[in-house]
Amino acid sequence: SYISSSEITQEWMDSTETAYGLMNDLISEANTLMLAGLSDTVSADERVNDYAVQIEGILEQAVAIANTSYDDKYLFSGYQLNTKPFSIVTTDTTDPDTGETTTVTTVEYAGDDGQMTRELSPGVTVTLNSDGEASFNDFFNALILAKEGLETDDSTKMNTALANLT
Numbered sequence: 001s002y003i004s005s006s007e008i009t010q011e012w013m014d015s016t017e018t019a020y021g022l023m024n025d026l027i028s029e030a031n032t033l034m035l036a037g038l039s040d041t042v043s044a045d046e047r048v049n050d051y052a053v054q055i056e057g058i059l060e061q062a063v064a065i066a067n068t069s070y071d072d073k074y075l076f077s078g079y080q081l082n083t084k085p086f087s088i089v090t091t092d093t094t095d096p097d098t099g100e101t102t103t104v105t106t107v108e109y110a111g112d113d114g115q116m117t118r119e120l121s122p123g124v125t126v127t128l129n130s131d132g133e134a135s136f137n138d139f140f141n142a143l144i145l146a147k148e149g150l151e152t153d154d155s156t157k158m159n160t161a162l163a164n165l166t
Contacts, residue, residue: 008071009118012128015070020135022065027139027165030058034146034162044153052150059143063088063107066136076132077111085111085132086140105147107140109133138164 036042037051066086068075077085089108094101109132116128142164149157 006118006120009120009126009128012070012075013126015068016075016130019065019068019075023062023136023139026058026062026065030055030143030146030165031162033058034158034165037146037150038155038158038162047150047153052147055143055147055150059088059105059107059140059147062136062139062143066132066140074111076130076135078129078131079114079116080111083110085109086136105144107137107144109137138166142166 033051033054037047042051063086066076067084073081074083074085077083087108087110089106091104091106092101093104111132113131113133114129115131117125118128119125142161145157145164146161148154149159149161
């Protein structure tokens with residue numbers, strides 16, 4: 001029925017709005033951390049052992065929020081409702097020249113860009129979900145760059161990450 005469809009749609013959209021609100025809170029938190037981390041009064045050791053650890057925690061929280069579900073269906077996985085859309089992947093790479101090992105962090109997306117619609121009344125449809133990859137990847141990548149910049153005391157990476165934290 002249209003009433004049932006409308007109620008489910010409203011609950012789904014409320015859950016989505018809550019997730020976006022929580023993600024905006026994390027963006028603000030990350031901005032505050034990066035501004036503080038860029039300060040000349042912060043040592044390289046503090047950047048590695050404090051600020052980078054906090055940014056990593058924000059990344060983990062952000063991925064958890066992006067994996068929000070409603071009624072056992074993932075909100076941000078497109079048509080892949082039963083597939084957890086995001087996962088943090090770390091890979092070790094070794095420089096063949098120096099032998100130095102570097103850990104690379106990425107966030108992988110397992111959903112698709114499918115958009116579900118619901119008919120609320122004759123001729124009235126709404127899009128129910130959002131493209132998770134388009135919604136969150138820039139933020140995830142900025143957090144990863146921020147963490148790398150803090151860990152390596154690279155002010156260029158830190159500034160670029162701060163500019164991309166939107």
